[in-house]
Amino acid sequence: MSSRVPLNPLILCGPSGSGKSTLLGKLFKEFPNDFGFSISHTTRQPREGEILGKSYHFVNRDVFQKLIQAGSFIEYATFSNNYYGTSAKAVAEVGLQNRRCILDIDAQGVKIIKDKHQNLQPTFVFLSPPSIDSLARRLVKRGSETEESLRSRLDAAKGEMEYAQTGAFDYVIVNDDIEQAYEKLRKVALGEGTESDILPDNRIA
Ligand SMILES: Nc1ncnc2c1ncn2[C@@H]1O[C@H](COP(=O)(O)OP(=O)(O)OP(=O)(O)O)[C@@H](O)[C@H]1O
Numbered sequence: 001m002s003s004r005v006p007l008n009p010l011i012l013c014g015p016s017g018s019g020k021s022t023l024l025g026k027l028f029k030e031f032p033n034d035f036g037f038s039i040s041h042t043t044r045q046p047r048e049g050e051i052l053g054k055s056y057h058f059v060n061r062d063v064f065q066k067l068i069q070a071g072s073f074i075e076y077a078t079f080s081n082n083y084y085g086t087s088a089k090a091v092a093e094v095g096l097q098n099r100r101c102i103l104d105i106d107a108q109g110v111k112i113i114k115d116k117h118q119n120l121q122p123t124f125v126f127l128s129p130p131s132i133d134s135l136a137r138r139l140v141k142r143g144s145e146t147e148e149s150l151r152s153r154l155d156a157a158k159g160e161m162e163y164a165q166t167g168a169f170d171y172v173i174v175n176d177d178i179e180q181a182y183e184k185l186r187k188v189a190l191g192e193g194t195e196s197d198i199l200p201d202n203r204i205a
Pocket residue numbers: 014015016017018019020021022023138139141142175176177178
């Protein structure tokens with residue numbers, strides 16, 4: 001399989017709760033040797049089940065700021081009072097294994113990469129929830145949010161969906177039916193391409 005998979009980075013962006021982790025989990029399970037996750041740094045607290053140095057490099061604000069000053073990140077963003085960033089090293093480590101690097105980043109990071117790192121020639125994919133309402137339901141069901149963090153995630157989601165409306169992404173995938181969304185992501189990841197979905201309205205019904 002490896003020879004068929006393109007090696008330019010695949011950037012997956014989408015609101016928190018849109019299903020990025022769920023879909024990437026399926027992709028990595030089906031193709032354990034062809035893709036590599038760029039492991040981000042974050043200052044947020046680990047959630048239950050997350051593995052240190054595998055889900056994220058969990059660091060404190062002081063360490064994160066030192067890494068920023070050292071120019072270690074190709075992009076970083078703040079979200080819900082926490083930093084998230086992708087180090088150049090994390091991307092390079094995946095390439096060294098001859099795997100397609102997948103970056104799970106937010107719209108702020110996408111903008112930075114578009115501005116400063118077009119040399120990476122990434123493929124940009126936006127994963128959208130079917131609606132803001134369904135996103136809220138999924139986040140509540142996931143049980144990971146307080147009322148405040150839920151509100152800030154929904155606000156951020158509206159902004160990200162607006163950004164996606166500008167045509168910044170090569171592909172838009174709406175995660176309504178999980179299997180259909182996966183089929184599309186799988187095709188894009190393998191370099192086969194797919195038809196983009198139409199972005200839903202980003203207003204709360
Ligand atoms: N198509 C779908 N239908 C119903 N539920 C879904 C679907 N896709 C994902 N979910 C559920 O929605 C929740 C959010 O998904 P997930 O955690 O993968 O989102 P995420 O984009 O990775 O979020 P974050 O950026 O916060 O890590 C999970 O509980 C997941 O099981």
